[in-house]
Amino acid sequence: MSKQVLVLADIRRNKLRNVSYEMLGAARRLADGGEIAVALLGAGVESLADGLGAYGADKVYVVDAPELEHYTPGAYRKAVMEVVRAFHPDVILLSHSAVGRDLGPIIATRLGAGQVSDIVGIEGEGADVQFVRPIYAGKAYTKVRIRRGVTVVTVRPNNLEPAQPDAGKPGTVETLAVSFEQPDLSTLVKEIVQKTTTGVDLSEAKIIVSGGRGVKDASGFKPLQELADVLGAAVGASRGACDAGYCDYSLQIGQTGKVVTPDLYIACGISGAIQHLAGMSNSKVIVAINKDPEAPIFQVADYGIVGDLFEVVPMLTEEFKRVLADA
């Protein structure tokens, strides 16, 4: 049976994130011939509607309002519910990132619906669709189906196949006017401090350079950052490095912290505690650099270099610089 599928585009700093296209790929499969709509929520986001038709969006709903400049649960709830009223979705897809993680359960609750969080795969067709998701941060997986009602799903970035553009229909764009009142504005964002230096976010990074206790102190992250800069990578850390105060907790990767699945994970001076491995061992390619040849990280690494990170990492940076300049 065909389904109406609504994709809540993931927008960061007024740009569409890749996961939006991954959700559109999933939407085509889940719609089973039904209509696909994209919701663009924000301030100054209308122009992002251009070209979404080629990625499979039959409709684009735009809610553009100053109240949506920064995410707040109340204002975004109001905006999404207006889109839901206009489109009547059977399935709602959100990104499992800062906004979608918070907004998904709000919408699901409003609709009396079940939600499957953080999916990394979809199996089956039609009424037999099941969603694959990690538990224990990826130490195990479950398959989950929705028993009744609307299906709300949050999608982990970098796991589903993105939709490919085709010269299909252009899709229609509809702007919804929403007026916000209390209690839509019950929380207010006063200030935003941007801490990500490279602007590459951990949850969506294709390459992550990560440091552990082996970096020794906060300045020890400098060579890692230099490697990351050359590769366009994000910098992460193990719990050990965060607990020791070498870096901010927002960088922590592991069962407590962020779970990441980049194409390439370079672990520098990380021994590989079970709780860290849970957060990164599903990366496509893992490189481990560690002085201790017995470190458990080598058990999950595709490539290992036994050596001092302060010697190896700068050499890697130089070598990448050299070959990437030639390319």
Added chain:
Amino acid sequence: MNIIVLLKQTFDTEERISVENGKVKEDGVRFVINPYDEYAVEEAIRLKEANDGTVTVVSIGPSRTEEAIRTALAMGADEAVLADDPALFGDEFTAAKVLAAIIRPRAYDLIIGGNQAVDDGSGQVAVRLAEELGIPHISTVTKLTLEGNQLTAHRDAEGDVEVVTATLPALVTAQQGLNEPRYPSLIGIRKASKKPLTHVTAADLGLSSEDLEPRTEVTEVFLPKPKEAGRILSGDLSEQVKELVQSLRSVDKVVG
């Protein structure tokens, strides 16, 4: 100031997972307070110490959960409610309904939960609960300050920090970095056994069968394919580095 803490008992994060008869095996596993909920407990106790009031721990789970609850009471929480009636176990949808039914009749100013549990990791229940109760919430909080009934929180939004305000009653979820949870003192442990722990059943809460019907169903639990150890590069260090860069570019094709 009355604070409610949402608490789940989870596996210790250093535990390995094995699956038996389609379920995660629990035998011999060390259980702890979900680490994110431990931050919530600590924050609630600190707020109580600064503002007076009470801290009530609310949990859903089997009777083994009592151990985690006693730890929270030993840290300094005052009382606890445990929904250990299996009729109340379901999914995130039902969990929020159950918690709302327990909390709604109580006088509370602030609810604190972990931003997710390290087992299921869905991060839904606390947000759903705020929505059920019709109160504002701020999630993934790394710093919390209270002035009168005004709450100011630092929210971790993918590396950026958002400074967000709300008016009590409100719900917040704890993120790593919020605080350093204390260890229970000996006196705390002794006192904990005498603090009230109320068990609630489906009959106590008056929820409809509609409210207790899970919307989702887990059909399979499985382990990922074990990752095969790769190779340790050898030879001169500069040769290893060259080989690695070459492989990542032309064999794995993950760079450039």
